[in-house]
Amino acid sequence: MKISLNWLKEYVPDIKKxxxxxxxxxxxxxxxxxxxxxxxxxxxDIDMTPNRxxxxxxxxxARDISPLYKKKICLPKSIKLIKAKNNIFSMIxxxxxxxxxxLSIQNIDNSIPTPEFMKQRLTGSGIKTVNFIVDxxxxxxxxxxxPMHAFDKDKFNGPISVRFAKKNEKMSALDGQVYRLTxxxxxxxxxxxxxxxxxxxxxxxxxxxxxSKNIFIESAYFTPTIIRRSSKNFxxxxxxxxxxxxxxxxxxNKYALERVLFILKEHTKVGxxxxxxxxxxxxxxxxxxxxxVESDLFQRSLGVKITNSFIMQTLKxxxxxxxxNKSSFVVKVPSHRFDIQLxxxxxxxxxxxxxxxxxxxxLAVNSFNNIQAKSDKNDYYSDLLVARGYNETISxxxxxxxGQINHMQKSQIIKIINPISEDKSEMRGSMINSxxxxxxxxxSRNNNNLKIFESGKTYKKHRDGKVTEENILAGAISGINSxxxxxxxxxxxxxxxxxGDLISMLPNLSxxxxxxxxxxxxxxxxxxxxxxxxxxxxxxxxxSLCQQYSIKNKVYYYELMMDKIIHxxxxxxxxxxxxxxxxxxxxxxVDNKILASEIIDAVERKLFNYMINSKIxxxxxNKAEFGKDKKSITVEFIFQDSLRTLIDNQVNVxxxxxxxxxxxxxxxIIRT
Numbered sequence: 001m002k003i004s005l006n007w008l009k010e011y012v013p014d015i016k017k018x019x020x021x022x023x024x025x026x027x028x029x030x031x032x033x034x035x036x037x038x039x040x041x042x043x044x045d046i047d048m049t050p051n052r053x054x055x056x057x058x059x060x061x062a063r064d065i066s067p068l069y070k071k072k073i074c075l076p077k078s079i080k081l082i083k084a085k086n087n088i089f090s091m092i093x094x095x096x097x098x099x100x101x102x103l104s105i106q107n108i109d110n111s112i113p114t115p116e117f118m119k120q121r122l123t124g125s126g127i128k129t130v131n132f133i134v135d136x137x138x139x140x141x142x143x144x145x146x147p148m149h150a151f152d153k154d155k156f157n158g159p160i161s162v163r164f165a166k167k168n169e170k171m172s173a174l175d176g177q178v179y180r181l182t183x184x185x186x187x188x189x190x191x192x193x194x195x196x197x198x199x200x201x202x203x204x205x206x207x208x209x210x211x212s213k214n215i216f217i218e219s220a221y222f223t224p225t226i227i228r229r230s231s232k233n234f235x236x237x238x239x240x241x242x243x244x245x246x247x248x249x250x251x252x253n254k255y256a257l258e259r260v261l262f263i264l265k266e267h268t269k270v271g272x273x274x275x276x277x278x279x280x281x282x283x284x285x286x287x288x289x290x291x292x293v294e295s296d297l298f299q300r301s302l303g304v305k306i307t308n309s310f311i312m313q314t315l316k317x318x319x320x321x322x323x324x325n326k327s328s329f330v331v332k333v334p335s336h337r338f339d340i341q342l343x344x345x346x347x348x349x350x351x352x353x354x355x356x357x358x359x360x361x362x363l364a365v366n367s368f369n370n371i372q373a374k375s376d377k378n379d380y381y382s383d384l385l386v387a388r389g390y391n392e393t394i395s396x397x398x399x400x401x402x403g404q405i406n407h408m409q410k411s412q413i414i415k416i417i418n419p420i421s422e423d424k425s426e427m428r429g430s431m432i433n434s435x436x437x438x439x440x441x442x443x444s445r446n447n448n449n450l451k452i453f454e455s456g457k458t459y460k461k462h463r464d465g466k467v468t469e470e471n472i473l474a475g476a477i478s479g480i481n482s483x484x485x486x487x488x489x490x491x492x493x494x495x496x497x498x499x500g501d502l503i504s505m506l507p508n509l510s511x512x513x514x515x516x517x518x519x520x521x522x523x524x525x526x527x528x529x530x531x532x533x534x535x536x537x538x539x540x541x542x543x544s545l546c547q548q549y550s551i552k553n554k555v556y557y558y559e560l561m562m563d564k565i566i567h568x569x570x571x572x573x574x575x576x577x578x579x580x581x582x583x584x585x586x587x588x589x590v591d592n593k594i595l596a597s598e599i600i601d602a603v604e605r606k607l608f609n610y611m612i613n614s615k616i617x618x619x620x621x622n623k624a625e626f627g628k629d630k631k632s633i634t635v636e637f638i639f640q641d642s643l644r645t646l647i648d649n650q651v652n653v654x655x656x657x658x659x660x661x662x663x664x665x666x667x668x669i670i671r672t
Contacts, residue, residue: 001056002125003142005042011062014069018042024068028352030055043124053246054336057145067317067353076143078258079265087276088216090159096186096198097162099221099250099279103257104153104214107271108133108264111210115267127239131210136263137217138239145336146219146248146256147240149188149196151206153214158191160216162198169194173201179234186226188218199227199244200236217260219253221283249336250283286340289333293343296327301347304359314353315346377567378455381473384505390451390475395434397457398424403433406544407519412460414467427459431474431559432519436541439476440549448553449479451493455562474559477501495524498538498556506530506565511538519545520557528560536560577642582651585617586659587634588668589626596633602665603635608654610639610646632671 008015015021022032025046034045046061054060063073081103092100114122114135122129127138137148165181171194172178179197181187186198196202199222208215228245231237254277264270282288298306311329315322320331333340340346351359382392400423404413408429419425428434434454442450453475461467477493503509510529515522517537525539538558546555590599596616603614618634626632637658639651662668 001048002043002045003058003061004121004124005044006040007058007121007143008062011059011073012065012069012071014071015065024065025061027355027357028064028068030061030064038124039120041120041124050246051339053243053248053338054145056243056246057141057143059144060336063317063319067314070313070317072317075255076259077262078255079261081254081258081261081275083277084274087278088159089276089278090161090191092162092278093164093186094280095223096164096226097220097222098283099253099277100162101219101253101257101275101277102160103217103219103261103273103275105217105261105264105270105273106153106214107269108213108215109269110208110212110215112268131208132268133208133212133215133217133264136260140256140260140263141239141243144252144256144259145243146252147199147243148217148219148256148260149202149240150208151195151202151216151218152208152212153216154212155206156190156195156216157193160218161189161191162220163187163189165194171195171197172204173197174204174207175201175236176204182233185230185233186222197230197234197236198222200231200234200241201238217257219257219260221248221250221253247338250287251335284335284338286333286338287335291331291333291340291343291346293329293331293346294327295329297343298347298350301344302351302354302359304354306350306354310354311350314350318349318353320346320349377562377565378473380567381505381562382453382455385453385475385501388451388501388504390453390501393435393438393452393454395438395454395456396424397428397459399426399428399433399437401425403548404429406548407432407542408460411463414459414461429458429460430519431456431458431472432541432545432557435474435476435557436545436549436551436555439478439553439555440551443478443551443553451475451477471562472559473562474557476555476557478553478555492554493556495539495556498558502528502538502558502560518542524556528558530564530566533564535564575642577640579641579643579645581612581638581640582646582648584637584639584651584655585634585672586637586655586662587618587632587671588662588666589630589632589671590662590666590668592621592629592631594666599633599635599662599666602661603637603658606657606661608657610641610650610654611637612640613638 005015005018018035022035022044025032029049029052031047032044033047036043048055055064059073059075066073088102088104110131110133112132114129114132118135118139119129121142122135122138125142127142129135133150137150141147164183165185165187167183169181170178171181181194187194188196188198193205194203195206222244224245224247227241231241231245257275261273295308298311308324312322312324315329315331319334319336322329322331331346386392398416398419403426412429414427416425416427431454434456435452438452439450453473455471455473457469458472459467459469477498479493480490481493481497482490499511508530511526512529514525514527514537517525519542520537520539521542526537527534528536528538536559539556541555541557596619600614600616614635614637616633617636620632622632637655639646639654659670663670
């Protein structure tokens with residue numbers, strides 16, 4: 001939602017510099033996605049979460065930031081309206097609109113231009129200007145969050161009805177489209193035809209123009225679920241439906257008309273007017289509800305002592321009308337807050353005003369112990385994999401429709417009734433789809449050497465209708481084991497590399513050949529066991545799955561059931577020596593057929609005193625000097641003692657032993 005900063009400052013004049021204010025908004029949960037300067041104003045675009053429909057207006061945002069500035073927000077001026085004795089309604093379907101108001105105005109002058117300040121604020125907020133009356137309705141909608149619609153009374157046939165559409169009814173809308181209505185479409189109609197799809201869009205037949213003299217202005221509370229269903233059915237989202245389907249303040253519609261009337265009379269001539277209003281006793285379930293919050297719940301939940309005065313002040317500014325008892329706070333849920341149902345919701349309200357950045361990173365007392373244990377376990381194995389050269393990936397738990405039909409029973413697949421998109425219409429029953437999708441993405445970008453892992457949940461449905469969630473750690477390897485260099489030989493990664501990585505994590509694993517897992521190739525498949533219990537599977541993904549993700553490279557996959565793993569804590573470690581190391585280089589001339597790795601293995605098998613490491617530093621060929629059958633190899637040896645500083649003589653003795661070994665075993669010629 002885009003809002004004018006200058007407009008917001010009319011209600012909260014103490015707003016600080018833009019960058020500080022934007023940080024404050026984000027801390028409150030009103031995340032700012034962008035800010036654009038337009039002339040002397042700044043337009044801020046806020047990514048509003050679906051549960052915060054109360055902030056889809058200037059007044060809503062002002063009210064939400066009022067605790068930060070200790071500023072009570074007052075409603076702008078309006079003209080008090082009294083309900084007329086005779087209303088203009090034929091029928092109102094209460095399931096569609098529990099509260100419905102209409103302001104009837106005669107002899108209004110709509111030919112005047114819209115005031116410049118109003119135009120600037122509308123266009124800055126992304127709303128086109130149409131004519132004075134329509135612009136005023138949109139302006140008030142941006143101001144207080146109540147969408148409204150105006151009908152030309154002279155084009156309206158008879159009284160107003162709020163009902164569901166009849167079979168085969170049609171409506172030509174303001175966007176130029178003709179909509180074929182269904183029997184579950186809520187409409188506003190006259191005695192002949194639908195003149196609006198309720199809460200979404202009006203008809204072009206009764207649209208207000210600059211020549212309109214007599215008008216109806218509709219302001220209502222529509223049931224959010226009905227508006228959301230219609231909006232989705234017609235794939236049509238307007239500024240009005242965006243607000244109605246999230247929940248407009250059920251008690252706001254009458255005041256919004258009073259505010260509109262004030263602005264109209266301020267700028268143009270208005271004749272006789274009257275209010276028709278119809279409402280059920282309790283417009284929405286949450287209105288008038290009381291919630292009692294124990295005083296110590298704030299500290300128990302947040303881990304920080306927050307004063308009672310701060311809690312009272314915060315809840316008061318947010319409109320909760322709090323009262324303090326001996327051991328609790330009692331509040332009344334305001335009409336604009338659909339999302340407040342539990343004591344914990346009020347704790348969250350106080351927490352976001354207090355500022356999440358002001359909380360220390362400590363676990364709340366006696367809470368989430370099992371979550372902490374699982375988190376530590378996941379972090380432990382993640383660290384081990386990272387140490388083995390793996391990269392962690394994160395993906396959605398949703399996959400495309402029929403993405404797992406080839407390796408899961410149809411009855412086990414969980415389909416999303418209302419998916420956010422076609423490629424996220426099923427819950428994953430195995431991690432292999434997520435892992436292979438990541439592999440395919442990398443391979444298509446010529447990143448062929450992969451060692452990846454991901455921890456997450458899988459979901460399966462059983463015959464009794466129950467759904468099980470399982471914590472899985474899965475990964476894959478592909479390509480070669482190292483980048484090209486002189487010191488390390490390159491080899492293609494294989495099943496045995498995967499097996500080695502897993503055993504390095506859990507030394508007590510065993511592997512048994514298997515052919516029962518559909519998504520793993522029968523020729524390269526094994527079950528992973530710990531203490532004779534199956535805790536996972538590994539192998540090469542099936543050819544059908546690889547084709548599904550356009551994978552031609554060799555991939556080796558594993559998945560572990562985290563809840564079945566028995567964690568091993570008896571880790572052995574060796575204290576690191578604080579004494580200095582001594583490095584020695586030895587350059588030898590050997591037969592070209594002798595591998596450098598053979599030399600390293602031969603030296604390390606002998607376990608020379610004080611030697612902690614050896615590696616190849618250089619391999620050099622010179623046919624003119626050595627001949628074609630010889631090569632020069634430089635080996636680096638590192639010596640260190642854990643108890644004292646070594647002296648040259650101690651190292652020299654060991655280097656002489658190494659030299660004699662290489663001379664006798666490989667007929668090496670010492671160069672340096």
